[in-house]
Amino acid sequence: MRALLRVEATRLRWRRAVVLLLVAAVALPALILASVAWSTRPVSEAEQDQILSQRYAAKEVRRCERDPENFLYPAPVSTDAAQVEQACRAQILQWYGGRATLRLEAETREGSLLGVVAVVGLLMLLMGTTFVGHDWNSGSMSNQLLFEPRRARVWAAKAAVVTLVGALVAGTVLAAYWTGLWGLAASRDLATGGGVVGDGFELVARGALLAAAGALGGYALTMLFRSTVATIGVLFAVSVVGGTLIGLLGSAGGSTERWQPQLNVLAFVTNELRYYDESDLPEECFTGRGGSGEECNGERVLTATDGGLYLGALLLGAGALSLGSYRRRDVP
Amino acid sequence: MSTTNGLAVDTGHDLVIETTALRKEFRTRKGQTRVAVQGLDLAVPAGGVHGFLGPNGSGKTTTIRMLLGLARATSGTMRLFGRPVPDELPAVVGRVGAVVESPKFSPNLTGRQNLLLLSRSIGAPDTRVDEAVETVGLTGRDGDRFRSYSLGMKQRLAIAATLLKDPALLILDEPTNGLDPAGIREIRDTIRDLGERGVTVLLSSHILAEVQQVCTSATIIGNGRLLASGTVADLLAGGAAYRVDVAAPDAARRLLEAAGHPTSPGPDERSFLVETEEPAEVTRLLGEAGIWLEGLSAQRQDLESYFLELTAADTLGQTGQTSMGGAA
Numbered sequence: 001m002r003a004l005l006r007v008e009a010t011r012l013r014w015r016r017a018v019v020l021l022l023v024a025a026v027a028l029p030a031l032i033l034a035s036v037a038w039s040t041r042p043v044s045e046a047e048q049d050q051i052l053s054q055r056y057a058a059k060e061v062r063r064c065e066r067d068p069e070n071f072l073y074p075a076p077v078s079t080d081a082a083q084v085e086q087a088c089r090a091q092i093l094q095w096y097g098g099r100a101t102l103r104l105e106a107e108t109r110e111g112s113l114l115g116v117v118a119v120v121g122l123l124m125l126l127m128g129t130t131f132v133g134h135d136w137n138s139g140s141m142s143n144q145l146l147f148e149p150r151r152a153r154v155w156a157a158k159a160a161v162v163t164l165v166g167a168l169v170a171g172t173v174l175a176a177y178w179t180g181l182w183g184l185a186a187s188r189d190l191a192t193g194g195g196v197v198g199d200g201f202e203l204v205a206r207g208a209l210l211a212a213a214g215a216l217g218g219y220a221l222t223m224l225f226r227s228t229v230a231t232i233g234v235l236f237a238v239s240v241v242g243g244t245l246i247g248l249l250g251s252a253g254g255s256t257e258r259w260q261p262q263l264n265v266l267a268f269v270t271n272e273l274r275y276y277d278e279s280d281l282p283e284e285c286f287t288g289r290g291g292s293g294e295e296c297n298g299e300r301v302l303t304a305t306d307g308g309l310y311l312g313a314l315l316l317g318a319g320a321l322s323l324g325s326y327r328r329r330d331v332p
Numbered sequence: 333m334s335t336t337n338g339l340a341v342d343t344g345h346d347l348v349i350e351t352t353a354l355r356k357e358f359r360t361r362k363g364q365t366r367v368a369v370q371g372l373d374l375a376v377p378a379g380g381v382h383g384f385l386g387p388n389g390s391g392k393t394t395t396i397r398m399l400l401g402l403a404r405a406t407s408g409t410m411r412l413f414g415r416p417v418p419d420e421l422p423a424v425v426g427r428v429g430a431v432v433e434s435p436k437f438s439p440n441l442t443g444r445q446n447l448l449l450l451s452r453s454i455g456a457p458d459t460r461v462d463e464a465v466e467t468v469g470l471t472g473r474d475g476d477r478f479r480s481y482s483l484g485m486k487q488r489l490a491i492a493a494t495l496l497k498d499p500a501l502l503i504l505d506e507p508t509n510g511l512d513p514a515g516i517r518e519i520r521d522t523i524r525d526l527g528e529r530g531v532t533v534l535l536s537s538h539i540l541a542e543v544q545q546v547c548t549s550a551t552i553i554g555n556g557r558l559l560a561s562g563t564v565a566d567l568l569a570g571g572a573a574y575r576v577d578v579a580a581p582d583a584a585r586r587l588l589e590a591a592g593h594p595t596s597p598g599p600d601e602r603s604f605l606v607e608t609e610e611p612a613e614v615t616r617l618l619g620e621a622g623i624w625l626e627g628l629s630a631q632r633q634d635l636e637s638y639f640l641e642l643t644a645a646d647t648l649g650q651t652g653q654t655s656m657g658g659a660a
Contacts, residue, residue: 007453014449016440139436140446142402143493146430147453149401149421330403 004148004157012161017130025123025169029116029177036112037184040102048093057096064088104185104196108203109270116177117207117269124166124211125235128218131162133228142331151327159219159319166215171208178204206269206304210311217315220322255280258302259310268307275300347411348501348532349376349399354408356394356556368394369556371408376534376551381527383543383550383564384536387643391556392536393433396505400430412501426454429494430503435486439479443470443489446478451496464492469518483510491519502526505536520546540636544568552642559642567638573605574614577627584623591617605631 012018043051051057064071068084072091078084094101107113135141148154178200185192222231239261246256257263257277267273278285278298285296356369369391376382386392397403399410401418410417412424437446447461465474468488473481481489487510494502504523508516523546527533537543543550544564551561560567573596578584581604585595588606593614598604608614611628618625 003455004453007449010452011438011449014441014445015438134438138438139434140438142432143436143450144453145402146400146425146428146432147450147497149418149425328404330397 001153001157004153005161008157008161009165012131012165015131015134017134018127021123021127021130022165022169025120025127025173028119028123029173032112032116032119033177033180033184036102036107036181040100040184042101042188043093043097043099047097048089051093051097052089054096057092060092060095061085061088064091102181102185102188102190104181104190104192104200105194107181108196108200113174113178113181113200113203113207114269117174117203117210120170120173121207121211121214124170125214125218126232128162128166128215128220129222129228129231132158132219133222133231136222136226137228139332145331152323155223155323155326158223159216162219163212163216167208167212170211171204174204174207174211175201202271203269206271210265210269213311213315217318220315220318223326224318224322258300258306261310261314263302264307264310266307267302268304268311271304273302273307275302346378346414347375348378348413349374349534350411350414351375351395351399352409354395354398354410355406356391356398356403357406367556369398369405372553372556372558374551374558375561376532377549378532379527379530380548381523381533381535381546383547384534384553385538385540385543385550385639386553386559387538390554390643392553393505394556395553396430396432396503396534396536400428400432400503401425402432426497427500428503429497429499429501430505431487431490431494431507432503432505434509435490437478437486437489437493440477442475442477443481443485443492444474446489447474447493447496450493454497456496460496460498461492464495467495467522468492484512484515487511487519488515491522500531502531502533503536504533506538507535508537508539508542516542540639544636552639554643560638573607573631574611575599575603575627575629575631576606576614576618576625577603578618578623578625580623583621584618587617587621587623588614602626 052061060071065081065085065088068088069075072087103111135144144154145151178197182192182197182200218231218235221234222228225231225234243260243262246259249256255277257275257279263273263275276298277300281296281298351372351374354369354372354374355367358366358368360366372391372395374395384392384396394403398405399412399417401421404418412421412428415421415424417424437443441449444461444465447464448458451458451460461474465471468491470485470488470492473485478486478489487507491504491507494504502523507523508519511519520542523533523535527546527548535543535547547564549561549563550567552559552567575598576584576588577598579602581598581602585604585606588595591613593606593608595607596605606614611630615625615628
């Protein structure tokens with residue numbers, strides 16, 4: 001088995017499309033990091049003076065100083081005029097300066113880190129797909145089986161290599177990205193405390209797991225469909241039609257929102273997801289006849305465990321189908 | 333000798349390949365069942381080059397793919413080196429080299445990289461690749477991408493891949509396809525050489541002259557069924573005709589027909605052809621009747637005419653299975 005693992009690792013390394021995808025998995029996050037760094041760069045003093053010298057901005061600063069509670073959030077604790085003025089200038093600068101300040105916490109929950117997880121996860125899925133799709137496309141799969149006819153071992157060796165490489169690359173890239181953001185925030189004297197860095201690394205770990213699962217899933221589906229194009233087509237169709245279909249099932253009775261794939265992915269990566277689903281609330285909640293309180297609260301919570309179990313079950317199902325099919329079907 | 337399903341099988345030799353009542357059905361897209369191989373009994377003894385003949389679509393490649401575990405048999409049994417396959421294929425696959433249909437490698441990798449992946453998967457040293465490349469005459473081109481190879485070079489690479497295992501059984505499916513005349517000759521010499529060195533070669537081909545030149549024994553199939561099997565010499569002798577030259581051909585023909593030896597007109601008025609396995613019997617019968625032979629010569633048929641005769645009869649549904657000699 002060790003020889004087989006080494007061979008599959010070499011095969012992966014020698015495959016040009018895979019190398020290109022891995023390069024993209026490094027380059028795209030690097031570009032995103034550079035873009036975040038540029039778009040959140042501090043406004044220079046000259047720029048600040050230029051913005052605040054505009055009539056509308058100066059007027060807004062004065063209004064803010066007169067009524068800080070309506071302009072600043074959270075409301076200023078101090079009533080010191082100088083401090084209020086500084087806070088107002090910062091707020092108006094943020095509004096009219098056209099540039100957001102880098103906030104690590106925002107980058108994890110709804111910011112670029114999630115985007116990078118999505119990009120890297122998608123690239124790892126494509127890596128798993130194209131790695132083995134090439135074997136089927138070129139017909140070299142049959143050649144490989146002439147040397148190692150134990151199909152379960154071949155399947156497992158390829159799966160292990162794809163998963164490990166997916167996890168390693170995604171883990172490294174995501175960790176580097178988060179470290180980069182952290183370093184950027186620290187270099188700008190922005191807040192990096194309060195456990196936000198640890199939360200980010202936790203998200204990185206979950207993102208790497210998701211990317212590895214994506215690589216394995218892409219591989220398993222391609223071993224099932226025996227074509228990269230077919231796999232991508234099926235995934236595309238599922239992503240377009242699947243959500244609608246689940247929604248339609250929900251309209252037939254009972255809520256199916258919980259089974260939407262994207263919600264489960266988000267729940268798994270972000271540790272917990274709160275969403276609203278009012279489809280199974282009692283009718284009274286909508287007619288205004290007595291319905292109120294907790295039973296009319298449409299907020300639902302999906303935990304990372306919920307999401308993980310959902311994704312794990314999908315992966316297990318795809319893997320079992322893929323292995324079973326590979327072991328039984330004739331190889332062209 | 334024993335008989336299996338109408339086929340005489342010599343069990344005195346070690347059989348390298350043995351199939352019994354092998355059957356393969358495919359389901360078409362329309363839900364119909366197509367039978368590719370039906371009840372095939374194949375026996376290939378150890379040593380020598382065994383031809384595996386049949387028209388396109390006769391089930392040769394399907395049979396080979398089943399033997400190698402690439403396709404599942406619908407029913408029947410198969411053995412390689414006496415071990416049931418596909419159950420015990422992993423135990424014998426290290427002794428089997430095979431080229432099935434067209435050479436299949438990763439087009440973006442070099443020939444050498446393709447061979448390295450295969451040799452490393454069986455734990456063979458990388459030097460084995462050098463030896464195989466040299467044997468098939470690809471030295472100097474093994475660093476080129478597979479996609480840039482000519483068809484002949486691809487065939488050579490496929491044969492090189494089979495040599496990585498140092499096989500005791502070589503299964504070659506149309507190995508000279510796409511080769512130039514010099515390449516064909518080289519491959520044939522290599523096959524013959526391997527056969528003489530004790531490697532059993534199963535050569536699937538529809539080039540009959542090739543089989544006649546290279547093979548010691550052959551099996552002919554049609555429509556997934558066994559049509560004939562035996563040594564090439566016996567196959568050619570079977571059904572052979574003799575030319576008889578006599579002064580009174582009409583009387584001689586009547587006499588031989590009455591004795592159960594079919595005759596047909598000869599190339600001239602003083603000769604005719606007689607189908608018999610025993611030419612001595614012809615001389616005795618004619619001599620006893622006072623018809624003196626002026627000449628008796630074997631009319632050798634080649635494998636092509638024999639093959640066409642068999643497969644044409646099979647198409648018309650007239651064949652039984654035929655076995656000649658003791659080779660298979």
